Amino acid sequence: QSALTQPASVSGSPGQSITISCTGTSSDVGGYNYVSWYQQHPGKAPKLMIGEVSNRPSGVPDRFSGSKSGNTASLTISGLQAEDEADYYCTSYTSSGGRLFGGGTKLTVL
Amino acid sequence: EVQLVQSGAEVKKPGESLKISCEGSGYSFTSYWIAWVRQMPGKGLEWMGIFYPGNSNTRYSPSFQGQVTISADKSISTAYLQWSSLKASDTAMYYCARSTYVGSAFDIWGQGTMVTVSS
Numbered sequence: 001q002s003a004l005t006q007p008a009s010v011s012g013s014p015g016q017s018i019t020i021s022c023t024g025t026s027s028d029v030g031g032y033n034y035v036s037w038y039q040q041h042p043g044k045a046p047k048l049m050i051g052e053v054s055n056r057p058s059g060v061p062d063r064f065s066g067s068k069s070g071n072t073a074s075l076t077i078s079g080l081q082a083e084d085e086a087d088y089y090c091t092s093y094t095s096s097g098g099r100l101f102g103g104g105t106k107l108t109v110l
Numbered sequence: 111e112v113q114l115v116q117s118g119a120e121v122k123k124p125g126e127s128l129k130i131s132c133e134g135s136g137y138s139f140t141s142y143w144i145a146w147v148r149q150m151p152g153k154g155l156e157w158m159g160i161f162y163p164g165n166s167n168t169r170y171s172p173s174f175q176g177q178v179t180i181s182a183d184k185s186i187s188t189a190y191l192q193w194s195s196l197k198a199s200d201t202a203m204y205y206c207a208r209s210t211y212v213g214s215a216f217d218i219w220g221q222g223t224m225v226t227v228s229s
Contacts, residue, residue, distance in 0.1 A: 036215035051215030093213030
């Protein structure tokens, strides 16, 4: 199984909006509403930002939102802040009963 | 407070065995799945497998099937990841993470256990 496809890097200025894509197949992203997004700062454990495509856990700023269309899921961060600079990973449940992670996207806040 | 606390860093030689742990607290341990995730130095996250302590249902990534064993001791709310013969390529940070359903989001993560395998 290949990893889900994410852009290696994205960047934006404070206050701007950015979107990170996560592309899979009909056997994973497109087949289930079990896509989630994680933020990881250097040296830290990942943190859940969006679950089940678009559910934002308590405590996560509403600047973070998720969506899905076909085999591609997206994470959008609006009103970009310096502390949003981190690595972001998507993951999806798969038809084989397992999980796939994306390769990760490095977000740089200019 | 709901948390997963992992065992400390390990330094091992190739060929040695190892078992690292992940203790859950603040919730019903047998009602949630526990997954293990590998992160090699400077690389991304890789899903290794998942275990349901309630009935010992286990699923492995094809990449890790036969290479590791995932288990748990319900009596002490602790999940394990073990190797019978370590390789240098097993050097990585290992995280445990909790999910409500086999496919749902990982809402709680352990702090990670660094495993270094070197002769």
